[in-house]
Amino acid sequence: MHIGLESAGSGLLEDFIRVGEKLISLEKINRLITQMLTLRSRGCSQQEVANRFGVDRSFISRLEKLGAVRKGNRIAVIAFPVKNKGEITRLLKDLGVDYILVMTNEERWRFIEEKSGLELFNEVMQILSDVKSCDIVIVAGSRQRIQWASALLEKDVLGIDLGESPLTCDQYLDPRKLRQLISAVRQDEGSHGLGSPG
Numbered sequence: 001m002h003i004g005l006e007s008a009g010s011g012l013l014e015d016f017i018r019v020g021e022k023l024i025s026l027e028k029i030n031r032l033i034t035q036m037l038t039l040r041s042r043g044c045s046q047q048e049v050a051n052r053f054g055v056d057r058s059f060i061s062r063l064e065k066l067g068a069v070r071k072g073n074r075i076a077v078i079a080f081p082v083k084n085k086g087e088i089t090r091l092l093k094d095l096g097v098d099y100i101l102v103m104t105n106e107e108r109w110r111f112i113e114e115k116s117g118l119e120l121f122n123e124v125m126q127i128l129s130d131v132k133s134c135d136i137v138i139v140a141g142s143r144q145r146i147q148w149a150s151a152l153l154e155k156d157v158l159g160i161d162l163g164e165s166p167l168t169c170d171q172y173l174d175p176r177k178l179r180q181l182i183s184a185v186r187q188d189e190g191s192h193g194l195g196s197p198g
Contacts, residue, residue, distance in 0.1 A: 036060060037067070041093075043100065047126045057126075074098040075182065076131045078149065079140035079160075081105035083170035091175050095182055099130050105170050128152065136185055140178070142167050158185070 015026040032053065039049045046060040076099035077092055085102050092100045103111065115123060131137055131153060138158045139149045146159035158181060162171040 033063065036063065040064070043089075045123075045126050045130065047122075073135035073185070074133065075136045075138065075185065076100075076134035077102070077138045077140070077178075077182075078131065079103075079173055080108045081162075081167055081170045082140070083172045084175070087175055088173050088178065091179060095179065097182070099134055101127065101131075105168070138178075138181060138185075140173050 017024045017026060036049050036053060039052070040046065040060070044052075046057045046064075050057040050060050075097050077097050078101045079088060080101075080103040082088055082102050082104060085104050085107075089100060089102050092102070111123075112120065132155075136158065137149065137153060137155065138160065139146050140160035141149075141162055142165035143159075143161055143163075144165035146157060146161065149159075150157040160173065160177065160181065162173065
């Protein structure tokens with residue numbers, strides 16, 4: 001049952017739906033979902049958003065699937081240690097990359113050092129889960145890290161070599177090279193047709 005109610009003093013019409021004993025505010029649901037998806041678009045993990053709103057991570061995942069409009073392969077990009085992080089992150093967002101994890105050298109060490117063993121384990125497992133859900137994974141890092149990523153994810157990884165391991169300082173990631181690789185992946189996907197084996 002759909003109910004239209006005039007908000008007291010505001011003159012705004014707020015929509016409600018009665019479900020059994022509950023009166024559901026559509027405006028509240030819309031506002032909360034917008035907040036959740038905005039946090040995700042700003043780089044928060046599904047687990048972080050779920051924790052903030054007191055829901056299961058699977059709810060956030062299903063929400064994203066329900067609203068997805070772009071067909072084709074999901075792309076993940078992991079890059080570290082990157083000197084031009086801001087430029088690369090903006091590029092990836094502009095290109096509609098599905099999962100983005102770009103860190104400077106300082107950020108990657110802080111990521112490790114500021115967490116307890118259990119927190120670090122949970123965070124790494126969440127990252128692996130998110131990245132494994134993508135069809136194409138691009139890793140920009142040392143040769144060794146690219147090989148490790150491929151073995152850990154149990155899938156082919158497209159690598160952009162930033163140098164020999166260990167990389168102890170931030171490296172410049174050429175945005176043109178990254179853009180070309182993503183464009184090539186999408187062209188290849190289009191040439192095989194959506195959903196066809198390729």
